[in-house]
Amino acid sequence: xxxxxxxxxxxxxxxxxxxxxxxxxxxxxxxxxxxxxxxxxxxxxxxxxxxxxxxxxxxxxxxxxxxxxxxxxxxxxxxxxxxxxxxxxxxxxxxxxxxxxxxxxxxxxxxxxxxxxxxxxxxxxxxxxxxxxxxxxxxxxxxxxxxxxxxxxxxxxxxxxxxxxxxxxxxxxxxxxxxxxxxxxxxxxxxxxxxxxxxxxxxxxxxxxxxxxxxxxxxxxxxxxxxxxxxxxxxxxxxxxxxxxxxxxxxxxxxxxxxxxxx
DNA sequence: AACCAGGTGGAGC
DNA sequence: GCTCCACATGGT
Numbered sequence: 001x002x003x004x005x006x007x008x009x010x011x012x013x014x015x016x017x018x019x020x021x022x023x024x025x026x027x028x029x030x031x032x033x034x035x036x037x038x039x040x041x042x043x044x045x046x047x048x049x050x051x052x053x054x055x056x057x058x059x060x061x062x063x064x065x066x067x068x069x070x071x072x073x074x075x076x077x078x079x080x081x082x083x084x085x086x087x088x089x090x091x092x093x094x095x096x097x098x099x100x101x102x103x104x105x106x107x108x109x110x111x112x113x114x115x116x117x118x119x120x121x122x123x124x125x126x127x128x129x130x131x132x133x134x135x136x137x138x139x140x141x142x143x144x145x146x147x148x149x150x151x152x153x154x155x156x157x158x159x160x161x162x163x164x165x166x167x168x169x170x171x172x173x174x175x176x177x178x179x180x181x182x183x184x185x186x187x188x189x190x191x192x193x194x195x196x197x198x199x200x201x202x203x204x205x206x207x208x209x210x211x212x213x214x215x216x217x218x219x220x221x222x223x224x225x226x227x228x229x230x231x232x233x234x235x236x237x238x239x240x241x242x243x244x245x246x247x248x249x250x251x252x253x254x255x256x257x258x259x260x261x262x263x
Numbered sequence: 264a265a266c267c268a269g270g271t272g273g274a275g276c
Numbered sequence: 277g278c279t280c281c282a283c284a285t286g287g288t
Contacts (some may be wrong), residue, residue: 019269020269028277032285061288067274107269108271110268110269110270111268111270111271112267112268112269112270112283112284113269113270113285113286114267114268114269114270114272114285114286114287115269116270116286116287117267117285118268118269129279132279154284157284157286159283159284159285160271160282160283160284160285161271161283161284162269162284164272178283188265197271197272198270198271198272199271200270200271200272201270201271202269202270202271203269203270203271206269219269220271221268221269221270222267222268222270223268223269224269236270241280259269263265263269265288266287266288267286267287267288268285268286268287270283271282271283272278272281272282272283273280273281273282273284274279274280274281275278275280276277276278276279276280
């Protein structure tokens with residue numbers, strides 16, 4: 001089934017290559033396959049329309065955040081002069097509502113890593129342990145990762161993050177953290193997440209934003225820090241606090257427009 | 264051949 | 277609280 005969207009605020013390329021998601025593959029300039037959990041969709045643009053072709057239309061309607069008014073968000077953020085040109089470049093970005101476990105493990109792998117390598121590690125992880133869905137493999141469930149040891153993650157190219165993955169999988173499997181994350185406020189959810197091995201401030205903010213839909217977050221990575229640092233805000237923590245205060249509930253959107261435009 | 268990549272954790276102060 | 281630094285891996 002294929003759903004149609006006005007493409008002004010929904011471009012496949014901007015949405016998928018702005019750094020929020022790792023499981024996608026480009027077929028051409030504005031034509032992508034994207035995988036989430038155990039499902040997939042083809043997202044492509046023709047003229048001023050974006051099409052989503054999938055067997056799970058209701059899932060991807062939510063995944064692509066279809067009911068949020070990005071025109072209103074960009075109007076609010078355009079008032080900040082430092083964002084004006086970023087929004088012109090990236091106004092087709094949508095913040096995806098991704099699977100929580102997939103987001104947690106994906107961003108643990110992202111630490112001190114580059115995006116092409118993150119993508120290939122995650123693809124190998126899916127191929128090794130995720131269910132065969134015919135043409136692609138699902139992201140592994142916690143149950144499927146139950147007995148995966150550090151040396152196996154190491155063999156998949158995860159490097160020093162092997163023990164983080166083992167430790168986090170065990171906690172997610174054996175505690176009620178996942179259910180608590182869904183109902184906790186953003187601050188409490190952040191504290192829960194930073195208690196996981198391999199999850200610090202930045203990775204927690206990515207999980208909050210991309211896996212829990214908390215747009216009042218501002219992940220500060222090396223790129224954002226270089227773009228935002230000043231004499232006043234000379235540490236990642238200060239940049240984060242300043243931008244959270246400045247952009248409020250729109251901080252997550254602001255961060256994505258900036259990341260996409262400056263990376 | 265150093266340096267970098269969507270950083271984190273730990274030791275030492 | 278803070279500052280250094282090791283940590284796998286592959287690309288430039």
